[in-house]
Amino acid sequence: MTSIRWGLIGASNIARQYVINAIRENGGTVSSVMSTSAERAKAYAGANGIPASTTDLSALLADPAIDAVYISTTNELHRDQAIAAAKAGKHVLCEKPLALSLDDAHAMVRAAKEAGVVFATNHHLRNAGAHRAMRRAIKDGRIGKPLAARVFHAVYLPESLQGWRIANPGAGGGVVLDIAVHDADTLRFVLDDEPEEVAAITQSGGMAASGLEDAVMTTVRFRSGLIAQTHDAFTAKYAGTGFEVHGTEGSIVARDVMTQRPLGTIVLRDEDGEHPLDFDRTDLYVTALSAFHGAIAGTGRPAADGEDGIRSLAFGLAVLDAARSGRTVKVETGL
Numbered sequence: 463m464t465s466i467r468w469g470l471i472g473a474s475n476i477a478r479q480y481v482i483n484a485i486r487e488n489g490g491t492v493s494s495v496m497s498t499s500a501e502r503a504k505a506y507a508g509a510n511g512i513p514a515s516t517t518d519l520s521a522l523l524a525d526p527a528i529d530a531v532y533i534s535t536t537n538e539l540h541r542d543q544a545i546a547a548a549k550a551g552k553h554v555l556c557e558k559p560l561a562l563s564l565d566d567a568h569a570m571v572r573a574a575k576e577a578g579v580v581f582a583t584n585h586h587l588r589n590a591g592a593h594r595a596m597r598r599a600i601k602d603g604r605i606g607k608p609l610a611a612r613v614f615h616a617v618y619l620p621e622s623l624q625g626w627r628i629a630n631p632g633a634g635g636g637v638v639l640d641i642a643v644h645d646a647d648t649l650r651f652v653l654d655d656e657p658e659e660v661a662a663i664t665q666s667g668g669m670a671a672s673g674l675e676d677a678v679m680t681t682v683r684f685r686s687g688l689i690a691q692t693h694d695a696f697t698a699k700y701a702g703t704g705f706e707v708h709g710t711e712g713s714i715v716a717r718d719v720m721t722q723r724p725l726g727t728i729v730l731r732d733e734d735g736e737h738p739l740d741f742d743r744t745d746l747y748v749t750a751l752s753a754f755h756g757a758i759a760g761t762g763r764p765a766a767d768g769e770d771g772i773r774s775l776a777f778g779l780a781v782l783d784a785a786r787s788g789r790t791v792k793v794e795t796g797l
């Protein structure tokens with residue numbers, strides 16, 4: 463495969479910590495980074511071995527030596543940047559939540575379709591070997607009919623990330639659009655099912671300002687009738703993460719798997735006792751970029767595409783609506 467040349471839109475932590483490496487591990491090149499600050503762009507480029515930097519999105523998008531862009535700016539900026547990139551003929555890997563409204567997310571996915579470029583949402587968790595092993599066990603019928611799931615995704619937001627996420631509703635801050643959307647994607651992927659309605663209660667437990675939520679508990683009913691509960695937080699220092707699926711013939715209990723790294727353990731319990739499940743420990747983002755490069759080459763599809771991004775956003779917006787209204791809310795995707 464020819465090397466894919468990437469432009470980064472956003473001088474972000476996530477690109478620095480995971481995605482630049484994943485591009486390079488898949489034979490890609492990071493050609494340029496765009497930031498709103500020339501100084502930060504230059505420092506970021508220098509620190510990460512990127513040959514060029516710019517503050518001009520149009521210039522980056524006009525560069526014929528860039529094939530694809532990774533958008534990891536704050537969430538209110540994704541829509542315009544993604545649409546501009548698609549119109550410029552660049553393939554787009556966009557961070558979640560795709561946007562702050564469903565209309566915007568649809569417009570992004572439509573723009574990519576019209577331009578004939580690959581569009582993906584960076585939902586990393588479905589790339590985890592742990593979640594793939596859970597999906598496989600369920601598909602193989604090892605727990606019978608899945609009836610319930612529980613996701614424990616209450617973590618502590620590191621001080622270095624205590625910025626827009628807890629202070630800026632306009633940037634799509636708050637734990638629901640940050641973490642609950644990942645739960646939605648992971649549940650959809652592992653269960654191969656669609657969330658249909660949600661009820662939720664949020665909390666402002668002292669970290670988030672401006673009335674933003676920093677924790678949420680949600681209950682969900684899926685199309686199959688399965689019920690799920692999720693707990694997301696920025697404020698839980700010692701909770702650990704987990705994911706359980708309980709079926710008529712067995713239960714899958716996974717611990718420490720709602721993470722960015724290929725960690726954790728899975729045990730399947732049934733009438734014969736406890737069975738540890740082995741799983742692949744490949745870097746989640748390397749798997750995501752491998753799929754994205756494959757989609758560009760026409761040999762595969764993105765791990766999570768635009769429709770997946772629309773669906774997880776629809777879930778997040780329904781959770782916020784349910785928490786505000788105190789009512790059960792249907793998950794309307796517009797798809």
Ligand code: NDP
Nearest residue numbers: 472473474475476497498499534535536557558559584586
């Ligand atoms: P960051 O806060 O690191 O970056 C977001 C923007 O903030 C950057 O585009 C940058 O603007 C600005 N910024 C970054 N550092 C500084 C600084 N020191 N001073 C001033 N401004 C700064 O965000 P994250 O990397 O945490 O998140 C970015 C996106 O990625 C979000 O959409 C988030 O939801 C998503 N995300 C996804 C994850 C996943 O695993 N899928 C994990 C983490 C985040 P500029 O570009 O103008 O320099």
